[in-house]
Amino acid sequence: MSTIPTVRQHLLLMFVAVLLATAVSSASSAAEWASLKGRFVFDGDAPEPATITADKDVAVCGKYKLVNEELVVSDGKGLANVVIFVRSKKVSVHPDLEDGSKADAMLLDNKDCRFEPHIGFVQTGQTLTIKNSDPVGHNSNIATMKNAPSNSLIPSNGSTDVVFGRDEAIPATVTCNIHPWMKAYLVIRPNPYGAVSAADGSFEIENLPVGEELEFQLWHEKGGYLDAFTLDGKKTKAKRGRIDLTVKSGGTDLGDIVIAGKVFQ
Amino acid sequence: MEYLTVNTLSVESGTCTRPSKLWEDFARAGCGRSRPGKTRAFSDAGEGETGDSRRLLRTTGQMTGLRGPSHGRDCRPATTGWWAGVLASLMLPLLGTGCGQTAAASYRLNLVESAKQQLKPEQEQQVANILAALFGTPDEPFAPAECGLDEAKLKLAAGPVRSDIVGRKNGLYREHCAHCHGVTGDGMGPTAAFLNPYPRDYRPGVFKFKSTERADKPTHADLVMVLRNGLAGSSMPSFALLSDAKIESLAEYVKYLSMRGEVELALMRAFFELDDEDQGKLPEDRDFLIDEIVMPVAESWQAAEDALIDVPEMPADIDMAASIAKGKELFYGNKANCVKCHGVTGLGDGQVNDYDDWNKVVVQAYKTVEGSLEQAGETSTWNMDADEAAEHRAELAWLDRYQRVLDGNALPPRTIRPRNLREGVYRGGMRPLDLYYRIHAGINGAPMPAAKGTVPPEDIWHIVNYIRSLPYDFNGTLGVDRPMMARDRL
Helix, strand or coil, rough: CCCCCCCHHHHHHHHHHHHHHHHHHHHHHHEEEEEEHHHHEEEEECCCCCEEEECHHHHHCCCCCCCCCCCCCCCCCCCCCEEEEEECCCCCCCCCCCCCCHHEEEEEECCEEECCCEEEEEEECCEEEEECCCCCCCCEEEECCCCEEEEEECCCCCCCEEEEECCCCCCCCCCEECCCCEEEEEEEEEECCEEEEECCEEEEEEEEEEECCEEEEECCCCCCECEEEEEEEEECCEEHHEEECCCCCCCEEEEEEEEEHHCCC | CCCHHHHHHHCCCCCCCCCHHHHHHHHHHHHHCCHHHHHHHHHHHCCCCCCHHHHHHHHHHHHHHHHHHHHHCCCCCCCHHHHHHHHHHHHHHHHCCCCCCCCCCCCCCHHHHHHHHCCCCCHHHHHHHHHHHEECCCEEEEEEEEHHHCCHHHHCCCCCCEECCCEEEHHHHHHCCHHHCCCCCCCCHHHHHHHHCCCCCCCCCCCCCCCCCCCCCCCHHHHHHHHHCCCCCCCCCCCCCCHHHHHHHHHHHHHHHHHHHHHHHHHHHHHHHHCCHCCCCCCCCEEEHHHHHHHHHHHHHHHHHCCCCCCCCCCCCCCCCHHHHHHHHHHHCCCCCCCCHHHCCCCCCCCCCCCCHHHHHHHHHHHHHHHHHHHHHCCCCCCCCCCHHHHHHHHHHHHHHHHHHHHHCCCCCCCCCCCCCCCCCCCCCHHHHHHHHHHHHHCCCCCCCCCCCCCHHHHHHHHHHHHHHHHHHHCCCCCCCHHHHHHHHH
């Protein structure tokens, strides 16, 4: 008898190896965690944001320079308020971050007759605190698809807490019915893996499982799902803003993700 | 032929092929670009089909008609779609004659949501099949056991108006409700376009006037109360002349249509949201379907029965004049902020540009379509490669369909008016308790926010007392001498 394994044994071994590999990768804790970084860049001439004239509570809201925040581009062409989140249902979540109720509360402030931040990221179970720092009363009408709708009055210096039990596939709108120009969005996800790009266009999602291929989704208020951009100098298509990425050991920096200005017309 | 299946027009397969044939001829004669291949499903539904396969075929027939907006260029201008629908309904008796049998009713698919989620024709078909398997048809409704609905009650309300036992009438929903609320419960019955406010579309499962918290469903008793009392100031009449059993049966049927509509919405969103693997389970795996889609809906309805708002009684020895004065202060104050929408005069003229949630869906959909069409119009196509050009065409085709679906399947959006508080007419009831509910929980689906947590219960009672004093407030301090004149001023 030969000691060299037959082809069949080879296949069997490989099969076992594959099984083991899958078992390991689908376990809830990956061996290593790292972050995904990048920066969204607006390619073109960004239009001046339209001014909003406050027609309610003019004595207070009229004092602030209110603008339409649908498209915010910094001097360095950084594109703010781009949402990027993990869409895959199967994703290993860092054990410390699994339970949203343990996370710090996410704060949504009614300040200067606008919402701060304009787009927020909340994990299911995490507390959302809606605050009113203005001298006038507001209400925050959250239009969700799966979660119970909520619309509370929030008096001056008051606050209210909301917890979402279910995730939402598309960002939920928050509006104030008293001041119709006020609008914010909430990205409600079942895990902590998402970010909203900062004023300079940069974002970072921390503690992602290393080596796991994950489907991310990119969304922008004006541009919708971002399905075409330049990544790593290459033209990239992402149907409905979906793109597969794998975070490397030590972290992955995507660099500049350039989006043509015409997407936002 | 986007209106081939306006509520009652879809023809039951296997029993009478003649109406569909007639309709087909009519359609051909009328429309230069009719699609024989597509319309054939009506007459193709073979005779002698029974059981599930028959149900499926009926759905297929329905689907074929519904697919109109996506493929066929209708010969009618899209904007006349609504009228064409009314016309089609009127023609129904003509089509039915000669066969000695009226056509069976079928449910209308939620095309606005389907277009929004960009469902493919086969996915629409899947949604229709799943719904038929879970909820039956307007003539033979049933529901998954998880929904906890009483099928005997449903039976009394369902089907065409008819009588099998002397003195007992079936088909109550179509006798009393369908002309406004539609066979599907989509608020798009033949008279809907002429009413203001529009009849309620049950499908999102949102009801305004109830004794539960804002986000909760109404209780069964809440629905019964609306049926019994009607909604003052709207076109919803009182059905107090109907027996308790009949009202019970109609309330159950409204819940059934609502759950069905919610499941439909959830299904359509699931095709967008679920991973491909889970999408595949939707039509195949009944347990998955029940757990993921049906249960959340059923549970929310069952939870409502225990979610009553806890109302502390108004103190019997309350000083009414002082309470009204305090209520007035709260009305204009920063905390309750009623004045912002109901106006300085209380005439409901403070915020007149807002929409309720049902109309907002349509407003936003039009915004999407018009915005995207404008953008597409400015896009130059000459330097696109084949893939990009194909994508561009697909996008245009979708927008085109979306626009026609909206033109033909949604009523023109209307703004919502905050209640004029000087008339003393309140939709959800005039008892102090009803007003307490409205202020405490806000009004689901409408811009009215909840005072719960912000305004303490005793203050809510003060506001109730102030509001109830407003119709009798003739002092003219606000330049409003009489409510009658106040109405003229608007």
